[in-house]
Amino acid sequence: MSTTDAGVPAITLTEAELGRHIAHAPTRGLLAGPGLPAETDLLTFSPLRAHGLRTLGDATDGPFHLAEELRDRLVIGELLNPGGMERESILLDGDTGELTTAYLAGPGAPRPFAPSLATLLRFAAVTEELAGLRGRFASLAGTYGPRTVTEASRRLLALFAKGTDGRVPPYWKAAALIRPLALVAGPGTTSGLTLDVPARLLDQEFGHGRVARFEEVDFPATLTHEPTRRFLRETGLPEEAAVLHADTDAPLPTLTEYFSAEHCDDHLLDALPAHAGHLIRLGHLAEDDSLVVDGRTGAVLTLSGPGATLHPLNTDVSTLAFTLWLLHHERTIDGHLSNELSTQAYDHLAAAMIHTLTAVDPAATLPDTAWHYWTQLLQDGAGGEL
Template sequence: MGTQAVGELTTLTGRFAHLQGRFGGPVVEEASALLRSVLTDEIWGEDGWGDVEWEGEMPSFWRTAALIRPLALVAAPGRGLRLDLPADFIEEEFGAEGVVRLSPGDLPDALEHEPTRRFLVEVGLPRDGLLFGAEAREDILNSMTAVCAERMENPALRHLGIAGTLPEDSDHLLLIGGLMHDFDTVVDGRTGLVHYTLIDDDTVTPVNADVSTLAFTVWMHSRQRKLEEEYELTGDMGEFYHQVADTMVAVLATADPVACLPATGPDDYRYWPEVFHDEAGGVL
């Protein structure tokens, strides 16, 4: 029964049909409250708790679903980008000093993708979002070619033997920030696709469909951390860690299928699913 309720939330059918076409923070809260009420008021059958109303503490699995699943409703589908995020989206979560916005004059000609240009001017990116941080204004949107050339002037990097190899289209790959684990984050100036890479690697790997879903991912992680402090979703001993990670990945997949593409081989590292499931790293 709980599975049916979560399915109805995911598809916005049944008891959640009235939420179709509605988005934003208040809708997230409404959906969460409704799912919690459905789960706590449910009559459990033979495979649950018997023919009595559940009056005790909500089981961890359903509490996680009720608090995390509705986060997908924070943003409507976008025009040119996957998500339509309001101008104050980053500020509300990270504060006025926690957002990096650019002026139109800061945008290089190599950033041809107009929706990405608008997003970086109007919404911006988190300056320090725990797992992602935007580059300083003076460095952001430099090409991989320029960044690698500058870094190769660093004697420490030369001493390490880093060759500074680059993808063939490195002039079109523009630095926007960095991920935990020393990955650079670059946006393809032609398409808006966001990749991660290493400075001495000649390959890039998709990490998000675009800057809107990158911002959403960082926001969702921040929200989960705050919910964790209040509700201890992962459990006292981390016994529920992986079910929280599974739920995070499921929500992200609805907003950004690119971020959760199946790995194509043992060396194909899909950043967000891997990081969310990194219990030893404790990012959740």
């Protein structure tokens, strides 16, 4: 095995290494010639460099009962799942060149991934073009909103459909449906926040009258971050969304005010963060975690009870609104496609959701973020629908 440095390091195999493992001529030609990139944005072939060609039977070392037709599948790579999710292995059928995926820990039925290595590399390349708004997506650069999302998704699905007889594998279908959603809101050049959320986006998604907009009398004096105040006045937040329940029945309280009203125990109140008077409670999440915004910076955090640690949730209220929109919109994607993904490959859908969230709002990836609510929510849902 050798690697070459021509822009992206390539992993190649000699004819002797290919040996009897791979009979499919186009696959042999690609592996012996141009080779495979060690890593793309979505997947890595580094296991091939580390271990050479090995069968699924060898990789699992015999502790699992494998169907006979799976034992000789070759383990050549892994999906780069985000947020600490278990990595799924990429398997190659040496006779047909077809690619599937399966988890090495207790592998079940393999899932279709691509009809060939050449097609797989094309799928990965066009997905990266979307992320960078270049190549076949360059004309969308600088445009945002639902129409841009629809067009980007249409283009990506069409590119994936080529070479698959229109049967796009679930992993790539999830990518085409979810990743373009990052284009629904543009950079916050006007709002002073991370995103400029389109004016009617939340109303269109959650329904007229179901988005709470606040007035100046609703804000405590310690909410001094003007872009946050303006966003809550003009754009607002959904009253009920995914796991969020917004506080709309009374003026927004600081954490000190809220827990003073809810708890008479001085010990519990003493356990509040030192700057609790600057943390404004916007509502609560499903597990009764308080959703708060720092009135000085606009950062959005969670707090579980008065004595718990604050955890970063979103960079600001604009990315909070995007997250709530994304979680809700995932449920409204075309029913046939959504049901197929939910039942066959929800982990692929969850990975695409986490990729999209972190691309728009890197709060989950900051060095001091040991635990992140949205990431955990999606990981927990990877066994079924949210």
